[in-house]
Amino acid sequence: MLSYLANPQRFMGFSAWAAPLFAVLAFVLFAVGLPWALFYSPADYQQGETVRIMYVHVPAAWWAMGVYAFMGGASFVGLVWRHVLADIAARAAAPVGAVFAGVCLVTGSLWGAPTWGTWWEWDGRLTSMLALFIIYLGYLALWSAVEDEEKAARLAAILCLVGLINLPIIKFSVDWWSTLHQPASIMRSGGSAIDPSMMGPLLTMAGAFLALFGALTLYNMRAAIFRRRVEAAELRGAGA
Amino acid sequence: MTFRRDLALMWGGGGVLAPLGFFLGATMLVPLAMGPERALLQSAGPPLVWIAAALAVLATLERLFQADLEDGSLEQTLLSRAPLEALVLAKGLALWCAVGLPLALAGAPAAIALQAPVERIGVIVVSLGLGMAAFIGVGLVGAAVTAGVKRGGVLIALIVLPFFAPPIIFGSAVAAGEQVGAALAILTGCALAALALGPIAAAAALRLQAE
Amino acid sequence: MTFRRDLALMWGGGGVLAPLGFFLGATMLVPLAMGPERALLQSAGPPLVWIAAALAVLATLERLFQADLEDGSLEQTLLSRAPLEALVLAKGLALWCAVGLPLALAGAPAAIALQAPVERIGVIVVSLGLGMAAFIGVGLVGAAVTAGVKRGGVLIALIVLPFFAPPIIFGSAVAAGEQVGAALAILTGCALAALALGPIAAAAALRLQAE
Amino acid sequence: MSAARPFQDKPALRVDGLSIARGGRVLFENMSFAASAGEFVELRGANGAGKTSLLRALAGFLKPRAGRIEFDGEDEPALALHFIGHTNGLKPNVSARAHITYWAGLFGAPPGWDIPLQSVGLAGMSERLTRTLSQGQARRLALTRLLVAPRKIWLLDEPAAALDDAGRAMVGDLIAAHCKQGGVVVAAVHEPLGPAPSQTLTVGS
Amino acid sequence: MSAARPFQDKPALRVDGLSIARGGRVLFENMSFAASAGEFVELRGANGAGKTSLLRALAGFLKPRAGRIEFDGEDEPALALHFIGHTNGLKPNVSARAHITYWAGLFGAPPGWDIPLQSVGLAGMSERLTRTLSQGQARRLALTRLLVAPRKIWLLDEPAAALDDAGRAMVGDLIAAHCKQGGVVVAAVHEPLGPAPSQTLTVGS
Ligand code: HEM
Ligand SMILES: Nc1ncnc2c1ncn2[C@@H]1O[C@H](COP(=O)(O)OP(=O)(O)OP(=O)(O)O)[C@@H](O)[C@H]1O
Ligand SMILES: Nc1ncnc2c1ncn2[C@@H]1O[C@H](COP(=O)(O)OP(=O)(O)OP(=O)(O)O)[C@@H](O)[C@H]1O
């Protein structure tokens, strides 16, 4: 599958229908998940209605990390097998991941104000999530600061791989530090500790975020490939 | 290896004292800015030693490889018999000897000036030494990745600071006397990981920088 | 004059963002190092904004004239029709616009992050702006005197930091909300004096640097 | 005629008993020469002889150990000369055009001046950052300083370094034209530049 | 005989269909040439033609747009060549001797090597900081890299820049001697260096 798509020509063919498909899927999942989460799911017995922030916060947090892991994989492929499409994929995913991280931070701090009584604390998880957000920004800034695209791709890939180390830190920060933020209750060894009635909307929203990521990334990649084709044509023109 | 390291030490030694002056100046300014309240200094001071150290390293990073790139000595390094990773590691170790070690030692008077308890000075110096190694390992990558870039300075800060966070958190814990043993262990881990992986990533980046 | 100033602005604009990243990074590290104790941050934080700003300026000074000396553009400046004092002043003003002003503005979020009361943000930004002018005026002299020197970095720190003390003391008073009026007046005085005398001394030093 | 030779009537450069030392070593002693309007003085000498040091002393950057340098008819000699040293004086991340406008302000270009990139063979490069220029292109850009604002005395340190044959010819033509206008050119060279020098000084023993 | 020409039997450098672009502009396309042991290849071309870019591509610093560069008989081409670029690769506050010892370590000088300052006309300057060297002296110091450790292929970018007549002759002699030993020299020049090139390539259209 991957090696099949590694050809830009075939990728363009595939993404021509896959990108809109993901977009439609995201739309449908949001259309189902948002009302479910906001109106038809139970309020928490402790937190009341504010718990509904969770349905945005948690998927955003998951996919902020997930997108970074995806970029890590793509960067590795780009570095080792010199694959242009992998470089483009990593670059295309980054803004989406940055936005997810930003959404996680904003919803988290909106949620923190009523429940913890503070917008922001320098606790382990919050800090490492902020670090992830900054790493995203640094990655994007590096990419745009280097003029030569191929060089930019390699340098950014190196940075991305180095930044992977932050993911386990975010994941386990709640266990390593004694903190405000609650420890994992869904994805943990020994089964989920969350009420099943919350699980449905949460997973739907997680699916919606994933589909959104897929759609945006594919569209970004297509745009990048079109731009490169135009530039390559100009270069050929200048040489002749 | 040691031979080359010593060479690199002299080589990279252009601005050895600068970060030291920077560091001592910074810690000198703290009491001025905070006023002479002892209690405040006592709790805020020791962590500030860490911040000053991190900033002193940060300030040296921008020119670390950029100078080599501009004056053509990076090209020569690429033609060397020794693997580039080893040369970068040597540069990192030289930087640690030239900047990290003096800063860690200067941490003693600085910590005293900032009212850290005297019996804690020993661990503070050790932890600073470890932390500097971690900063430098990460800093090598930031410096290498941004070497040819127009606005290198901000980029380095942006890239490197998220990675500076863990050593600072645990280092300040040591300085504040909390969970010293565990924090020292984590700092050692950070330092080793940074010095092991940093040069590899930095060398890969430098290879791309010669244009 | 304005014409030349704008030119100098573009000219000196190489590393505009670097100090900003440095400053914001520094203020971000503070709470990491000090731990999340709110009370401590509240009293220690605002003065730290000043220290971070001073260090950010200090970090830009080393290369301020050294780059001009190395690449031969200082020679051209000496052949200019405009008096060197005016050119140095223009460089100082450009530095203030490019570094000082952004830093002063960045002081607002930084002060908030360090738990300064919201109603005090206005004066903090104004006082930072004045303080940056004072730092830059003094910094020009330090940078000019050490431009051709082997170990410029420490020297600048040594020369410049004693003169940074008064603005920092009064600026931190503003940030802490003590005697704001008087402190602002003194800061204005510092800024004017530094900008008036700094370029004269710096120009005299630069004339000797072309060898 | 006088419009064509604006510098003609003023006298020019006189050096008397000049002696220069660098790092505690005397490079040369008791050098004397004079150049009047329209003269092209060629400086020759081995590497390390002191050509650059002499030119820097003439420009006022280096204090001689002894001797006098006079620019007759000029109160402020620094305002009467252009200096092209070994270094080009370029900022890597600044465009060619921005350099030239900066110099125009610095040296006081006359009203109606034009960006002289065409004349040094850099047509179409005005927006290029100078770090993307080749060595010879950078040297050509540095030479535009001579054309941005007219100044009587040109002190040139190996002006044709890194230039190709066309570039050397161009430098020769610039010098010849300047001398014809009554300017004075003092140039350190390792190889003749084209126009016949009116005097050749050998620096060093 | 074979001791005098240590590189003789190995084949050397081959370039096939090379095409180089800088900043979105193609400098040249489809360049091919080969040089065997003992050859001196001269690169000519106007300023900005692409001589430096070609040499950097040969050294492996610059990735060509298309084409192949082969160093026959060498697994690790970077270890088989010396590169002297436009910049000298000197640190201003480090002494000449320290530079040379550093290079000796970097390039793997054979045991019993000697500091070759005499051979480039810098005798007695080993303790000088390089910022106190004149332009030509600095270039000579950079050239000592060629002598510290023997390498088969020399890529030289205007090696005689800033050198006086004696210096140019010295560079010519170094090249001739290296070719005689079976080395390969590729040098970009604006003026002939002395030894007759075995081939002259003109870069650019
Ligand atoms: C700016 C502040 C916050 C940040 C940066 C943040 C960050 C994160 C991250 C990164 C995760 C994913 C963890 C994982 O999958 O292992 C997460 C999950 C979660 N967060 Fe937050 N959070 C913030 C504030 C809050 C607040 C205020 C609450 C509620 C009081 C909250 C409740 C949760 C819950 C319930 C989860 C799911 C935990 C799980 O089952 O894994 N967060 N948050
Ligand atoms: N700062 C310095 N300290 C000590 N000696 C110096 C210094 N600068 C130059 N010298 C020495 O002064 C002498 C003259 O240098 P100068 O640069 O004037 O020579 P030059 O004739 O221009 O040589 P080149 O042809 O190589 O450019 C040289 O021997 C040089 O080593
Ligand atoms: N980084 C870059 N970005 C864009 N263009 C570049 C870059 N570097 C070089 N160039 C252009 O590539 C061309 C070739 O440059 P190169 O330095 O190879 O020329 P050269 O033949 O060595 O010239 P010279 O004789 O002046 O040294 C020039 O036109 C130059 O402007």
Ligand SMILES: [Mg+2]
């Ligand atoms: Mg000279």
Ligand SMILES: [Mg+2]
């Ligand atoms: Mg060239």
